[in-house]
């Protein structure tokens with residue numbers, strides 16, 4: 001099921017449901033090589049979402065700011081490469097939403113436990129803002145918040161479920177978005193966790 005959420009924003013309902021267990025297995029393997037960590041914002045707050053990255057570049061935040069790096073400051077090593085399954089699904093999803101030749105160089109994996117949230121923000125640390133962002137939801141359901149090009153636009157709410165993919169491109173690429181506080185629950189594939197993968201083209 002394809003649902004248009006806004007200009008350039010397409011929900012592909014259940015797009016990865018049949019490979020979800022594989023994806024989750026890869027996430028666990030990745031986390032043995034580059035652990036999930038709660039990073040610190042430039043303002044000094046600990047993020048409630050735990051994160052890791054794979055691909056050529058990874059997103060980090062610390063007291064000095066937000067940026068992409070080509071190595072993991074925790075391990076001192078390069079971020080793990082994309083599992084082939086990740087690259088394949090990101091490209092198929094982008095294509096399905098009308099974006100040809102999407103070649104991501106970063107995948108940020110967010111881990112939410114009940115109570116975790118992500119406040120409204122724009123993703124603008126990427127140099128190539130013509131490429132879409134492909135986001136994959138696994139495990140517990142969540143409510144996406146998506147507003148407008150200014151922080152003052154009251155966000156719309158949209159529930160995303162295990163296996164859903166959203167492709168954000170075109171006029172939706174720069175909108176303010178976030179995730180509401182994750183509710184308690186249990187999912188057969190992840191227990192009390194929601195994972196979100198975002199594939200990005202940084203350079």
Ligand code: MD3
Pocket residue numbers: 108110118123133135146166168172173174175176177178179196198
């Ligand atoms: C709309 N993650 O990691 S993904 C993020 O569910 C992030 O973990 C959320 O926002 C999550 O930066 C939401 C959905 C998403 C991702 C990127 C976007 C929506 C977007 C970029 C532009 C507009």
Ligand code: FE
Pocket residue numbers: 121122123177
């Ligand atoms: Fe974001």
